[in-house]
Amino acid sequence: xTDERIVSLERLTKSFGSLxxxxxIDLTVDRGQVICIIGPSGSGKTTLxxxxxxxxxxxxxRVVVDGAELTDPDADxxxxxxxIGMVFQAFNLxxxxxxxxxxxxxxxxxxxxxxxxxxxxxxxxxxxxxxSDKEDAMPVQLSGGQQQRVAIAxxxxxxxxxxxxxxxxxxLDPELVGDVLAVMRELADEGMTMxxxxxxxxxxxxxxxxxxxxxxxxxVEQGPADQVIGDPTHERTRTFLARVLNPAQGKPxx
Amino acid sequence: MVSPVRMSRRRRGQVIRGVQYAVLVAVAVTLALLADWxxxxxxxxxxxxxxxxxxxxxxxxxxxxxxxSVLGFCFGLVLAVPLAxxxxxxxxxxxxxxxxxxxxxxxxxxxxxxxxFGFGVPLAFQLRFDIYSTVMLSLGLVGAAYMAETIRAGIxxxxxxxxxxxxxxxxxxxxxxxxxxxxxxxxxxLPPLTNELILLTxxxxxxxxxxxxxxxxxxxxxxxxxxxTTASMTPLLLAGLCYLIxxxxxxxxxxxxxxxxxxxxxxxPESTGIEVEA
Numbered sequence: 001x002t003d004e005r006i007v008s009l010e011r012l013t014k015s016f017g018s019l020x021x022x023x024x025i026d027l028t029v030d031r032g033q034v035i036c037i038i039g040p041s042g043s044g045k046t047t048l049x050x051x052x053x054x055x056x057x058x059x060x061x062r063v064v065v066d067g068a069e070l071t072d073p074d075a076d077x078x079x080x081x082x083x084i085g086m087v088f089q090a091f092n093l094x095x096x097x098x099x100x101x102x103x104x105x106x107x108x109x110x111x112x113x114x115x116x117x118x119x120x121x122x123x124x125x126x127x128x129x130x131x132s133d134k135e136d137a138m139p140v141q142l143s144g145g146q147q148q149r150v151a152i153a154x155x156x157x158x159x160x161x162x163x164x165x166x167x168x169x170x171x172l173d174p175e176l177v178g179d180v181l182a183v184m185r186e187l188a189d190e191g192m193t194m195x196x197x198x199x200x201x202x203x204x205x206x207x208x209x210x211x212x213x214x215x216x217x218x219x220v221e222q223g224p225a226d227q228v229i230g231d232p233t234h235e236r237t238r239t240f241l242a243r244v245l246n247p248a249q250g251k252p253x254x
Numbered sequence: 255m256v257s258p259v260r261m262s263r264r265r266r267g268q269v270i271r272g273v274q275y276a277v278l279v280a281v282a283v284t285l286a287l288l289a290d291w292x293x294x295x296x297x298x299x300x301x302x303x304x305x306x307x308x309x310x311x312x313x314x315x316x317x318x319x320x321x322x323s324v325l326g327f328c329f330g331l332v333l334a335v336p337l338a339x340x341x342x343x344x345x346x347x348x349x350x351x352x353x354x355x356x357x358x359x360x361x362x363x364x365x366x367x368x369x370x371f372g373f374g375v376p377l378a379f380q381l382r383f384d385i386y387s388t389v390m391l392s393l394g395l396v397g398a399a400y401m402a403e404t405i406r407a408g409i410x411x412x413x414x415x416x417x418x419x420x421x422x423x424x425x426x427x428x429x430x431x432x433x434x435x436x437x438x439x440x441x442x443x444l445p446p447l448t449n450e451l452i453l454l455t456x457x458x459x460x461x462x463x464x465x466x467x468x469x470x471x472x473x474x475x476x477x478x479x480x481x482x483t484t485a486s487m488t489p490l491l492l493a494g495l496c497y498l499i500x501x502x503x504x505x506x507x508x509x510x511x512x513x514x515x516x517x518x519x520x521x522x523p524e525s526t527g528i529e530v531e532a
Contacts, residue, residue, distance in 0.1 A: 055418055082424035092419035096438050106423035109433055151419075158423060 004030045006162055006193055007052060012061035014047055021047045022058065023217035029162070034194045036204035036225070039214035040240055045197045048214070049164050052195065053084045066161060082110060085155030089167040091147040093139040093154070099126070100135040103154045111158065118157075125153035129183050145176030149183055156187075163187065165196040201245060205229045213237045300488040307480060307489055314469060315476035316496045322472055323455040323500075325386060326393025330454070331447070333394060334401035339431075341406045352402065359399035364457045368392045372464040385470050389461055397454050401447060408443035409435055448508035452501045473497060 007029035014022040021044045029035055037045040050056035051063060054070050054077050063070045070080055094102050103122035107113045113121070126132050129149035139147055148168055155163060165184065169177040181203050188194055188207045198204060204211055204225055211228040213221040213236075221228055221237045232238050242249075261269070340352035359367070371392045376382055383391070412435050420430040459474035466475055477493035480486075 053422055055422060078421075078424050078426050081422055084422070086419075086422035088415060088419065090415050092413075092415035094416060094419065094434055094438075096434075096441065105433060106420075106425060109429055110424045154419075154423070 006031050008064045010062040012058045014058045031193050032191045033209045034188045035210050036208035037197045037212045043214040044217045045214045049166050049197050053081050083161045085160035085163040087151050087165045087168045089170050091151045093147050095139050099137050099150050103157050107157050121157050125156045129153045144172045145179045148180045162193045167197050297487045298491050300486045303484050303486045303488045315471050315473045319472040322389045322458040325390040326454050327451050329390045329394030330397030330401050333398035334405055337402035338405035356399045359396050364396045368460045393454050401450055404443050404446045408439035411442050412438045445508045445512040452504050455500050
């Protein structure tokens, strides 16, 4: 069974100054699993996600990905990150590079793939996200939804074992959200291991194998999507979901 | 209750503008009447003297000014990039060295640097620089201090999301700098660097202090030399115009680059939703 485990976080803590953002988080992810992390803003869910590829250095605790302990000072973090794809809320496409170059640059400079190989992989992944006709465009010429799909293709071109999504649709206009979610759903169906920080409850409910509800730096509730979103046991989860699912009827928190 | 003297705000604005024009015309007329036009024409617009300066003021002086400036600029730029990176280093001594360098060369007059490399260093160390090396060193060392600050600011202006994206793809810190950050920073700093070239072009006039062969004259030295032999200020005016031939297009270029990069690479991508650009 240990081989099935791709991520394991143990007793993770992280503070920014005097603010404790993560207060002892344990989490395991098995290969092929889709995990959605939900929770109010400031609950630490983005920080948790960023600890998995060590974009954020935890204060204490262990991060093990693919059998390698990344929190070990001697760990080759650059090597580990090659197989951990990450998708950001703000897309972060390289603004001075065309779409095709965005998807080939890391393949060539990091994986040392040849030009033709890299372009072939890039085209296949751009086709997968439905943007074959945009390969010569610059990022600024694309809509937010298109930029995010290029960002997904860029991460996929590295043949990741694991994909991290940090609120991938939060910066998008509502009518563009669907395209990005459709790509993510397809990825999940293909068996990609995914950890997704999201506010899209419908997506979480339909796609996630497991949902984590975080609040104030701890995991409050964790379980199958239908249970956590459909029938939460904790009061805090219920309050949060009521406000998210029915924002118009929300009452101010006392 | 409105008194007849009180004017509406719009009316008063018109009157104030009228007064401003009147003052301008009065000053211009007074100057025109007071000036000794014949004397001015003789000193500044002496056509025979002006004609005698061609073509050497262009073929020698203007060309040399451009060559000296470009040499200094290129050397300065080569020096400025490592200085900028040192300023951003996580190793404190590197930051200190870069800071001391920048503060020193921004703080002392360029004139002193020229004297140092023109006379001081050759005397003290029995070295002989040719004129190009002297200019390149002096202008370059001074220019590097300003350019290092500009480039540092440019690197810091690159959105941190760009760095995070690169690192998350497995690029090392150095690879991220070379492939992602510095190319973007250069687009950001192109307009201010163009301004730096303009400043260096003007500073290149300080070479007039050094002993130069006639073929090495640049605009300022050239003009001064002619002034000494003809006692006419016409060559000074000509030299000034030649400087403008270099600097005005450069400052237009700088403004053009600023407009072009303005919306594209500078700033953060807080862009929510569609952001289509032609």
